[in-house]
Amino acid sequence: MRIGLFVACVTDSLFPATARATLHLLERLGHQVLFPQGQTCCGQVHHTSGYRREAMTLAARFADVFSGCDLVVTPSASCAAMVRRAYPRFATRDPAVARAPRVLELTEFLVDVADTVDVGAYFPYRVTYQPTCQAPRSPRGDERPLRLLRAVRGLELVELPRAGECCGFGGAFAWKNADTSVAIVADRLRDIGQSGAEVVCASDDACLTQISGALSRLRGAVRALHIAEVLAATEAGPAPAGGR
Amino acid sequence: MPRPTHQRLPWAQLLRRGAERRPPGPPRFADVARETLEDTRSRRLRAEAGARLRARRARGRAEEPAWEAMRAEAGEARERALADLEHHLLSFEKAAETRGTRVHWARDPAEVRGIVTDLVVGTGARDAVLTSSATLRETGVARALAGAGVRPHESALADLIAALADDPPTAESRASGRHDRARARETLLRHLPGAPSDLPDDPVVLVEAARDHLRDRLLETAVAITGANFLVAETGSVVLMETEGNARMAATSADTLIVVAGIDKIVASRSDLGVLLRTWSRSATGDPLVPVVTEWGGPDRDGDGPRDVHVVLVDAGRSRALAAPAGRDALRCVHCTACLDVCPVFERVGARPYGSVRPGPIGAALTPLLEGTATARTASLPFASTLCGACADVCPVGVDVPEVLLELRARVVDERRANPVPTPESVAMRSAEWVLGDERRYAAAQATAIRWARLLARAGRIRRLPGLLGRWTEARDLPAPPTEPFRAWWRRRRAADGR
Structure with missing residues (x-):
């Protein structure tokens, strides 16, 4: 099976450690992963901002770049959701989009396809998980990330109050409605504080940009990490100490 | 430095200069939200009320093992009604008139105001009782009546307080979180005739005081004006669902009942009604069925109810909205308000930034569909969402609100493509x-x-x-x-x- 890795633009530029962790993790579990170098963007930013025409052009390009893969894995839940939810609609107008292979978010791939819950990770910290609203299937009740985290040695998983709630990022929303977006994340930081976690992780760097951005401004004592970084950490190769 | x-x-x-350019008209969502975020008291009340309602609904849904199947069935019932709306509306008119109900058609809010005012003035009544209804607020019936010399009386507690305080009719009051007990006491004290000055801020006593005031109005009234939850095409009957029971009481004691309802309220048959009553109740309050459900079949011939029943069918943008698939999805809405109480945006900013009688995620979708996207306010509404999808998860009729908002975002952007200066x-x-x-x-x-x-x-x-x-x-x-x-x-x- 040819597995392609798709790295979202936010991850590629701001959080390359997420992509490296994803790659290390998949390779450690014995999967061979391709990184088609023509890849740029799935079109999500354009799509959610209302620029559908531009999004469709990028979708057609995405489909073409990954057409040689049987399956695509990405550490971005919202990009996976974009391909799964919007592309079929685009494909009715542009058949080129229909060539896009199946795209799975990392934890989905691990649990559903690779059938692995214990990935052999070691991460001796107290961790909470922020569900990603835009995960391909509803995050409320999505147990996959939690199952993976529970199997990590040394990790103490603590519950996040009001578990299903959004972090307030929402792409363009974070700019167009900056005040509301900040009001939402302010309450989220309170929840994270209440959980007692020292690390908050999520399945999407977009959520983490929001949470870590607010934490950083407030000099909060919590690290924000992508779940791939947690799962990639082992006794031999711990996660970078700095976080984000 | x-x-x-x-x-x-x-x-x-x-x-930055580009960012400061503002389209004309009423303010954008973000501008009003910036103000309402300052009202920390209301934010706290909404957060608490939201948490309470979410817990109640979660308990209610847990009592429905077949909830997902019920939702699907309810969604199909709404889809059936809207897919063949013209046919169902004509059936409704025929069935209703056979039973002696007069049916009126109104293209826009002005026509609604004209029809209702003429009907009320024609009865010679100087007072009319209005029940809580988004369509009544949308069409501005209360103010029109006041202008024609008829005193409108609000019958729902929250609306009564809002009306006494002379708040603009912008939002569903129950959800707007603008009246805590202290403010409610203040308003009742100032405006309620005969309110004792030692009125405590105990909600039970406040409700009692308002209820004494209301009860007299309800029993005396000759004209009752209500909205409707559903219009049954097959039988020509009108279904009203309430928690307080004011509409039933007002309409029973009145001689004339005037129902103002959007054309989207149609359901094809009584057999479609059951699942809708049930999913609506579970979604509105969490209960298996709200306390008061009334079905008006037409004028009463035994002298025990209204002798004249009128139904005003309101278009006001609905047929335009229905022309697009996104509009047909959104107009399935049965106005249960479940999506408001799960929305992270609504919880922070409240109803006012939506600038319409329909706040919350579904309001952000419905208002631009009904009013178009030409103003700064309506064009900003589709963007007033993080697209987190909590609304779609709880919707009892399966409206995919984020998809509708995405469609509207594309519409707003496409309209701007024609501008000479990008x-x-x-x-x-x-x-x-x-x-x-x-x-x-x-x-x-x-x-x-x-x-x-x-x-x-x-x-x-x-x-x-x-x-x-x-x-x-x-x-x-x-x-x-x-x-x-x-x-x-x-x-x-x-x-x-x-x-």
């Missing part, structure tokens, strides 16, 4: 499309952006971004991007491996 870097850059000034955002988005259309262009732009971003950073953090991007750093940092993006690392590693 050194000036921030971006103020020295002319292009940043250009970007917005800075549109220039940025179209440039981004060109850059992302080729991996070499992308890598080059990325390298430049990383260089600039690292210049803006201090100790690994960017605290101030220029131009349009600056909204992010008003309250959040951005990490300085590492010098090597993932794709460059991948190339380096592959070269090292000799692959």
Whole structure:
């Protein structure tokens, strides 16, 4: 099976450690992963901002770049959701989009396809998980990330109050409605504080940009990490100490 | 003190000038939200009320093992009604008139006001009781009656308090969180005839005081004006669902009942009604069925109810909305308000920024569908969502609100494409499309952006971004991007491996 890795633009530029962790993790579990170098963007930013025409052009390009893969894995839940939810609609107008292979978010791939819950990770910290609203299937009740985290040695998983709630990022929303977006994340930081976690992780760097951005401004004592970084950490190769 | 870097850059000034350009008309969502966020008391009340209602509904749904199947069935019932709306409306008119109900058609709010005012004035009544209804608020019936010399009396507790306080009819009061007990006491004290000055702020006593006041009005009234939850095409009957029971009481004691209802309220048959009553109740209050459900079959011939029954069918943008698939999805809405209480945006900002009688996620979808997207306010509504999807998860009739909002966003952007001068955002988005259309262009732009971003950073953090991007750093940092993006690392590693 040819597995392609798709790295979202936010991850590629701001959080390359997420992509490296994803790659290390998949390779450690014995999967061979391709990184088609023509890849740029799935079109999500354009799509959610209302620029559908531009999004469709990028979708057609995405489909073409990954057409040689049987399956695509990405550490971005919202990009996976974009391909799964919007592309079929685009494909009715542009058949080129229909060539896009199946795209799975990392934890989905691990649990559903690779059938692995214990990935052999070691991460001796107290961790909470922020569900990603835009995960391909509803995050409320999505147990996959939690199952993976529970199997990590040394990790103490603590519950996040009001578990299903959004972090307030929402792409363009974070700019167009900056005040509301900040009001939402302010309450989220309170929840994270209440959980007692020292690390908050999520399945999407977009959520983490929001949470870590607010934490950083407030000099909060919590690290924000992508779940791939947690799962990639082992006794031999711990996660970078700095976080984000 | 050194000036921030971006103020020295002319292009940043250009970007900012663009951002300050405002389309005409009422204020955008974000502008009003900035104000309502200041009202911390209301925010707290909404958060508490939201948590309570979410818990009640969760308990209610847990009592319905076949909830998902019920939702699907309810959604299909709504879809059936809207797919063949014209036919069902004509059936409704025929069945209703056979039973002696008079049916009126109104194209817009002005026609509604004209029809209702004429009907009320025609009865000679000087007073009319209005029950809580978004359609009544939408069409401005109360004010029109007052203008024609008829005193309108609000019958729902929250509406009564809002009316006494002379609040603009902007929102569903129950959900607006604008009246806590202290404010309610103050309002009742000031405006309620005969309210004792030692009125405590105990909700039970306040409700009792308002109820004494209301009861007299309800029993005396000759004219009752209500909305409707459903109009049954098969039987020509009107279904009303309430928690307080004011509408049933007012309509029973009145001689004339006037029902004002959107054409979208149609259901095809009584057999479709059962699942809708049930899913609506579970979604509105969590109960198996709300306390008071009334079905009006027409004028009463035994003298025990209204002798004259009128139904005013309101279009007001609905047929226009129905012309698009997104409109047909959104108009399935049965106005249960479940989506309001799960929405992270509504919980923070309340009803006012939506600037319409329909707040919350479904309001952000319905208002631009009904009113169009020509004003700054209506064009901003589709963007007033994080698209988190909590609304779609709880909707009892399966409205995919985020999909409708995405459709409307595309509509807003497409309408602006015709403008001779593109917005800075549109220039940025179209440039981004060109850059992302080729991996070499992308890598080059990325390298430049990383260089600039690292210049803006201090100790690994960017605290101030220029131009349009600056909204992010008003309250959040951005990490300085590492010098090597993932794709460059991948190339380096592959070269090292000799692959």
